[in-house]
Amino acid sequence: MINKFQFIIIFFIFLTLLIVHDQYAADKASDYISKMTLEEKIGQIMFIGFQGNSLNSKNMNHLKKINPGGIVFYRRNFEDASDIPSLISIIKSITKNHYLPLFFAIDQEGGIVHRIKGEYYKPPSVPAIGAINSAEITREVGLSVGNALRDLGININFAPVLDVPIDLLSSPMSRRSFSDNPKTVARLGTAYIKGLQDAGMLSTAKHFPGMGRTHEDSHHTLPR
Known part of the structure; x- marks a missing residue:
């Protein structure tokens, strides 16, 4: 059994290694960026589709x-989930000489917004999760979605929706939001993100600056 002095020594060794690793990663990133042209740097802040x-x-x-930073997949890009890994493989072969690996993203919120069809890939709707109002169940849903997407080669889910609709009857976000209660949205949204992260996925809290107060669908018109 280690004594207090040994514990302190081990702690500081671990802390030093952590700092060195972080500095190495920062230096590596700076080195990559310094070699990029202006056009390549601009491309890195873009997600594009096809x-x-x-x-x-x-x-x-x-x-x-x-030379984009990421690719976003839509329903038009594949017939079945099994098509996605081969698409990703082809894209990687095309961009293999790029400095940084690509992000591969998709909108797999659940309910009315899920790009990948099939029962295995169909998450419950966000309002249904909100009605259950359990942070642990919400985290498990995020974990399940994250595992399914990760197995296909996707590493970012454009979810969850954290908008707070002011009118559940008329807001277009009412069918995509956890609740009209900000505290509930924050608690369940955090749990969902934790589930995605536990699966090794990145998440995207949306929409900014917020669409809960609009009565119009921004896909079709400019909200006021």
Whole structure:
């Protein structure tokens, strides 16, 4: 059994290694960035999509030219979930000379917004999760969604929705939000994000600056 002095020594060794690792990662990132052209740096802040369910020569040239930070998949890009890994493999081969690996993202919120079809990939709707109002169940849903997406090669889920609709009857966000109670949204949203992270996924809290107060769907018109 280690004594107090040994524990302190081990703690400081661990802390030193952690600091060195963080500095190495920061230096590596700075080195990558210093080698990029302005166009490549601009590309790194972009997520782009493409039309169709295959990569034609136009799409491939587009990828090479823009050098995006990430790719977002839509329902139009695949017939079935099993198509996604091969798409990702092709995209990686096209961008293999880029300095940084790509992010691969998708909107898999659950309910009315889920790009991947099939019962295994269909999460419960966000309002249904909110009605149960359990942080642990919400975390488990996030974990399940994250595991399914990770197995396909996706590493970012554009979820959860953290908007707070002011009117559940007329707000377009009422079918995509946990609740009209800000505290409930914060608690369940945090749990969902934790579940995604436990699966090794990145999450995206949305929408900013907030769409809960609008009565209009921003996909079709400019909210006021």
